[in-house]
Structure formats: structure tokens, C-alpha cells
Amino acid sequence: MAEKGTKSIDPAAVEMIEKAASDGCNIVFDRAETTKPCPIGAVGSCCSNCGVGPCRVPLPKGKEETPEEKKKRKGVCGATAETIAARNFVRMIAAGAAAHGDHGRRLTEVFLAAAKGEAPGYEIKDEQKLLQLALDLGVKIGDRSNEEIAVDIGEILLSEFGRQEGELLFLRRAPLKRQELWRKQGVAPRGIDREVVETMHRTHMGVDQDYQNLLKQGVRTALSDGWGGSMIATELQDVLFGAPAPVASEINLGVLKEDEVNIIIHGHEPQLAEMLAVTTQDPEMIEYAKSKGAKGINLAGMCCTANEILMRHGVPIAGNFLQQELALVTGAVEAIVVDVQCIMQGLADVAQCYHTKVITTDDKAKIQGATHMEFDERNAAESAKTIIRAAIDNFPNRGQSVRIPSQKTDLIAGFSHETINYLLGGLFRASYRPLNDNIINGRIRGVAGVVGCNNPRVTHDDAHLIMIKELIKNDVLVLSTGCSAMAAAKAGLMIPEAAAEYAGEGLASVCEAVGIPPVLHMGSCVDNSRILIAATAMVKEGGLGDDISDLPVAGAAPEWMSEKAISIGQYFVGSGVFTVFGVTWPTLGSKDVTDFLFKDFEDMYGGMWAFEPDPIKAAQLMIEHIDKKRKALGIDKARERVLYDMEMRRELEAV
């Protein structure tokens, strides 16, 4: 592990952190030193839900709390430390689910507008996925046009947000046993908006004051994200922009170009990024760039928007969450174009040190000091051109302090559920059978989803890489999304050759036979819903139990920071997956709440949380869980028996 206090293990990031210091520019890593986390808020022991407080109920320092002390640890209204910690926790879930839900809603609106011919430039790209969705949702196909079918799908999915009764339709995609468990526990979500609103209501002063009941609503709200808002976003994005297929690209700050207009697109929603990807190729725009002295236009992505256009177009990625300001420090970025989520307000200050224009594009997300250029999906091409022209106009303003790090790494992305199905099963028999078989025979020990953010409280990218390397070394196939996937890609773990170098013998043999990396890039954070679908496909394929909680799988977010990560973690736990988070844990101010999430949840949902900041220990917890599940399935012996004789090798090559 990197020495404490090391800011990043990425040499490109380190170079830019040093450059920022010599340029006298204050960046996120400096602010993390001057602004320390509040120790009471960090563990969920501060209630600021009314004007009486904030009431702070910290744990006594350095000793066990007596029952008497615990009784006295209350807010002015009498709220216990348990209620306060649980309220804070479920409010994080509600905020995360709201972010993903609103993304899904906006996408559904664009989808509907495209289907009705009201959003020129957008069209149905993936007919197969459209028809599959129609079958799933009971939409008549017959001899209707794709657009007619799409209008029905869009309307059905739009009404999922405001659904008042019943259950979200995509819950039906889960294994039957899981659906029954959700109903039994009373956590099958109704509408996406309804669950978020109810969580905000319940956590208002004087409403739900039973921590177990609050956490139950937290599960329901999170499930409305994973099997609702996020899944709707992923599905419709795939239909509208095409389901991802394997694509080669490059990642890290070295993708910026000294002699071209550099435009970074940062945020989460792909509709603007898609249009920019097309419009930056427009000869008229390229000519305009040349007229300003540049050789061309270079579009690069940042954070999850980057993942979206990487997965579908191979657009290179400049970096993950903690590199957004560092990209500006290169002095070579003409514009950073942002939509929603994970956009640091500090960007506006850093832009002042250089010549970069920060361009906000969504009415929901404006930043003081930035230029606002509203993106209108109904006039998308013109909106995109206006933004690109503004960036080109800024090229002549580049200052003297330009330095682009040389680091960039090759990667293969585009591993959607459909791709995995196809790659493993082949063209004529697409299936998860070979994956399940290789898990049963022990070549692959299990599957882990390693996802989530960067957090400046720990060394940038370090925990992601240590954890992922430990997992693949132990034959655990890693599925990754978000900023975690970018960390892995930068370190060279997302090329097929990484299998021979980093993976255990069993996993390496499968990766080599199929030609895949040991860490598969599954997309952005809403695309964690792809992991739910992949897990369900493994259950349905047979041989590994009859619920997601039976599978030898685990999840992790070793450098999380966003409320969305808490919502994602909770929907994985609520779907039956053991999930471990690093950095910090927001309920440590209440032992009862923490124990409930870490222990009791296993009996209730088959999945539970854990907190372990050491990434090696966290990986070991995941492996222990995977082994526990293998044992329960009776396939632990198979693993011990693996000997690579000639016949097995031949069989493997035939996969």
C-alpha cells in the first residue's frame, strides 16, 4: 500500500499535482489537507434535520459505552443515536437513488422525444434490444415500426417514476426466489419517486423513529435505484445509442493533445456527450478549429460520461474523479463541458489559474463563475456546435504553462451483459454456461464487482488496484464500473495480456481461451444494473443455486465518496450480495445500526455490508465469502481438484 499521505499512485496525477503547486493553483488535494472531516458527522452522529439542532451525539472516546451512557446519548427531541445514524444513512440512499432516478427520467424523456421524431439526431440504434425490452414489458410488436414500439416502451418506463402502487416492472427480471424474498420483507419498491419522497418524509423530525424500520425503507429506496432508475437509464441508453461491444481505446491525461483543441466532457448523462462525439468530427468544425491555429479537435471524457462514450465510441478517457481539476492544470484544456453529478465546484477556481472555460449545460447544475450554455436535446446538433465553437474560440488564449503528462494506457472496454453472453457462449449459443461451468470446476473461483469513486482522504487509485490485483490473483473475475474501472484501466489491467501477468492460473487460462482481460469494464455507475442482470443470468443458467445470494460473488467500493455509491451498495446488499466499502463508514456512531447492516441483514436479505479500509483485508473478506458460498453449493472440492491435464486444456481451448 502507498505510504500514508501519498496523494496518488498515478504518475500522471502526481506530475499535475506538482505542477499545480508550482503554478500556485489550489486544488482538491490541498483543500483535503486544510478541511478535515468532522469526526461526529462522519460516523452519522450529527442530526441537523430540524432547527433545534444540529444535535451531536458522539460516542464516548476511547472506552466502551455503558448502558447508562447510551441512554443519555440523545438529541433534544429524544432521538437516539440509532435513529440519528439510520436517518442519516437512509437519506444518503435517497439522494443517491434520486440522482440515478433523475438521470433515468431525463433519458426516458429524450428517448420518447426521439421515438416521436421530436429530437433530430437521435434514433433507435439497437433494434434487438428494443424488441427484447418490448417482450419484457409486454409491448405489442407485430408489424409496428420501431418508433411506435419505442413510444409505448418510453411511456411505460416514464410512468415507473411516478408509480404509486404495485411493484416496479423490472423487479420481474430478478430470480423468482429474490422477488419472493423482497415481498416477504416488504421492500419491493413501488414508484422510484415515491420511495425517495417517502424516505425524506420518514426522516423528517418526528416521523419514523425505529432504526430497523428506517433501514428497511432504505433497502426499498435503493432497490428502486438498481432495479428502477439505473436500470431504466442503462436499457434506454443502449437502445438509443447502441449496446456496447468490445472497443479499444486509451486512458489517462496523456490522451490530451498539445496541438489540438481539447474538449473534456464530464458528468454522467450520455445524450450531450454522444452529440459532441459526432459533432467534433464535423468537417465544418474541424475547419473552424484550423482557422484558429489548431490541428483539429480532441474530445476526451471524464468520470461516468467518459465511460458512456468510451463504451460506445471508444472516445479516450482523460481520467477519473480526482483528475478533473488536474486535467485543467495541464493548461491545455480549452473547455470542460459538464452536465450533472461528481462535478467539483473547485473546477471554476482552477479554471481561473489557466484559460479553460467551464461550460455548464443543464439547468439543474449551474456553477458560479462558469459559462452556462443550455443543452437542448430537441436541437442537439446546434447546441453541440455552439459549445464546440466556444471551445475553439478559446484555443488562442492558451497560456505559456502547458504541460501534458505522457502517460496513457491501452484498454478494451464495452463488456455489456450481452457482450459477456456472446463472448463466452459464441455466436450461435450465447449463454453464461461456460462462465458457470468454469466457476463450478473451480478455474474461476467467483466474481466480484469492484466499483465506485475516488476519495481524497485516501491515496488516489491505490485501494482499487490493490484490491483488484488481490482478487484476480486469487482467480476471482472482476467486473468493474465508474471511477474504479478507470483506475484499473490506467494500470493496464483491462487488456487481455493482463491475465497472464496478474491473474491466478485458473482465471488466466479462461481469459486466455476467451481472449478477455481479467477485469471487465461494464460501464458507468448506472451500468451497475448490468451487474445485477449478469448475476441473474448466472442464476438462471443453473448449477449455482437459485438466488443471487447463492452465487459465489461479492461487491466492493474501496474508495467511495458519493451518496450514489451508498445507494448502489445498498441495492447490491438488498439483492443478496456481500458488499464491502473502504475509506469511512457512515453509521459507526451507532453499534446497533452498524451491527444490523453488517450482521442481521445477512439473515434478512442474504447479503450484508462490511467496512474494511485495508484493501487486502477487504479482498480477503470477499474471497472468504466467495469460498463460503462455494462450500454451500458443494463446489469447494471441485476447486481443490483442478489439475491441468491435457484433456482439460483441450476442453478449455474449445470454450
Ligand code: XCC
Ligand atoms: Fe462519481 Fe460516476 Fe463515484 Fe466516479 S464512480 S466519483 S459517483 S463518476 Ni460513479
